[in-house]
Amino acid sequence: xxxxxxxxxxxxxxQGLFVSGENMITCEGDVHRLSCDTGLIKVKSSxxxxxxxxxxxxxxxxxxxxxxSCSLRISTIADRCNGLRECELNTSLLDTPDPCYGTYKYxxxxxxxxxxxxxxxxxxxYSTLDCGDSSIQILNANYGRTDSVTxxxxxxxxxxxxxxxxxxxxxxxxxxxxxxxxxCTVEASYTIFTDPCTGTVKYLTVSxxxxxxxxxxxxxxxxxxxxxxxxxxxxANYGRTDSTTCSSGRPASQISYTNCNMPDTLTIVAARCxxxxxxxVPATNNIFSDPCYGTYKYxxxxxxxx
Numbered sequence: 001x002x003x004x005x006x007x008x009x010x011x012x013x014x015q016g017l018f019v020s021g022e023n024m025i026t027c028e029g030d031v032h033r034l035s036c037d038t039g040l041i042k043v044k045s046s047x048x049x050x051x052x053x054x055x056x057x058x059x060x061x062x063x064x065x066x067x068x069s070c071s072l073r074i075s076t077i078a079d080r081c082n083g084l085r086e087c088e089l090n091t092s093l094l095d096t097p098d099p100c101y102g103t104y105k106y107x108x109x110x111x112x113x114x115x116x117x118x119x120x121x122x123x124x125x126y127s128t129l130d131c132g133d134s135s136i137q138i139l140n141a142n143y144g145r146t147d148s149v150t151x152x153x154x155x156x157x158x159x160x161x162x163x164x165x166x167x168x169x170x171x172x173x174x175x176x177x178x179x180x181x182x183x184c185t186v187e188a189s190y191t192i193f194t195d196p197c198t199g200t201v202k203y204l205t206v207s208x209x210x211x212x213x214x215x216x217x218x219x220x221x222x223x224x225x226x227x228x229x230x231x232x233x234x235x236a237n238y239g240r241t242d243s244t245t246c247s248s249g250r251p252a253s254q255i256s257y258t259n260c261n262m263p264d265t266l267t268i269v270a271a272r273c274x275x276x277x278x279x280x281v282p283a284t285n286n287i288f289s290d291p292c293y294g295t296y297k298y299x300x301x302x303x304x305x306x
Contacts, residue, residue: 026107027056032089034081036113040207041087042139042234043078044266046109047071049099056106070100073263077109079171083116083140083207114209114232114304121188121204122151128185129178131210136181137234137302139207141174143167143193144200151203158199165197174206180213209234209304216299217246222281224273226305231276234302236269238262238288239295246298253294260292269301 026032034041049070050056057065076094081087091107099105116139121127129136144165152160170193178184188204196202211234216222224231239260240246247255265288273279281287283299291297 022111022113024107024109024111025055026091028105028107029092032077032091032107032109034077034084034087034109034111036085038115039113040083040085040116040118040139041081041111042114042116043082043109043111046074046077046107048074048096048107049105050103051108056104064102064104067100067103070103070105072097072099077107079140081111081140083118083205112232114234116207116209119186119206119208120150121186121206123188123190123202123204125204126185126187127206128183129206129208130183131208132182134182134210135213136178136184137209137211137213138171138175138178139209141170141204141206143170143188143190143204144196144202146205151201155201159201162197162200165200165202167193167196169193170204178208211302211304213300213302215245216281216283216301218283218297218299220283222283222299222301223278224281224301224303225278227277229277229305231273231279232304232306233266233270233274234304236265236299236301238265238283238299239291239297241300246296250296254296257292257295260295260297262288262291264288265299273303 022034022036024032024034034043049072050065050068051071052068053065074096076096077089080089117129119127119129144167145160145163146165147163148157148160173193174186177186186204186206188202190202193204214222214224239262240255240258241260242258243255268288269281272281281299281301283297288299
């Protein structure tokens with residue numbers, strides 16, 4: 001069993017967000033463990049495969065470590081771990097597609113520890129998420145049960161024993177309701193999220209941050225400012241995910257394709273802006289390349305000031 005955890009960067013602002021960069025490498029079949037001493041997990045990227053012949057190359061697997069051009073981006077780890085302080089995943093149960101048959105692979109996850117907020121709402125309860133003048137950005141959400149203690153008062157053990165209960169649509173439903181809002185009221189109810197485990201008393205866990213968002217049409221320049229603080233990029237995409245944003249005066253042929261994503265946008269914007277108090281990012285193909293030729297694109301950036 002082998003896992004490697006590397007601390008990439010740590011800094012603390014007197015006010016705002018604590019951020020530390022971590023990198024976890026876990027050999028195929030072992031338990032992938034992400035943890036934050038302070039703050040909540042926010043996965044930046046997860047790769048499955050092999051990019052060198054040294055990592056996880058034990059004597060018994062030397063012949064299976066030759067292919068170093070094997071890499072697959074996956075979202076499963078982010079889906080399960082974002083917004084938690086600790087997260088353990090048995091990689092043998094992840095059911096990840098095999099990007100290179102016959103090669104012994106490993107999981108490589110890079111993540112930040114950010115100072116988010118966590119709200120737990122017992123079944124049939126309500127709670128209001130409040131970000132003041134900033135905007136809500138949902139990190140993760142689950143309606144179900146992942147431990148036997150939370151929201152267990154007054155209930156028999158038989159109603160709290162199932163701790164592997166996840167409603168698959170929770171994150172998308174809460175994000176659709178709350179993202180971009182300054183205040184948002186959420187309810188823990190099976191009528192909203194469906195019932196993932198009949199006979200189990202459930203609760204809704206929501207983790208979120210208070211962020212800023214900028215949307216810049218193609219050929220214009222995004223301006224990010226944090227006054228006396230520093231920029232931390234949470235998410236970014238150069239492309240098009242709806243037909244209304246940056247659509248004025250554009251023919252239908254340029255705005256109809258809405259599945260346009262540039263995977264390296266976050267990496268490019270972070271390298272350009274993080275740690276600065278202000279930053280300009282041109283929304284152009286020269287910066288990001290063209291992820292969908294013929295489509296009029298826009299640059300969306302979600303960031304916080306630390």
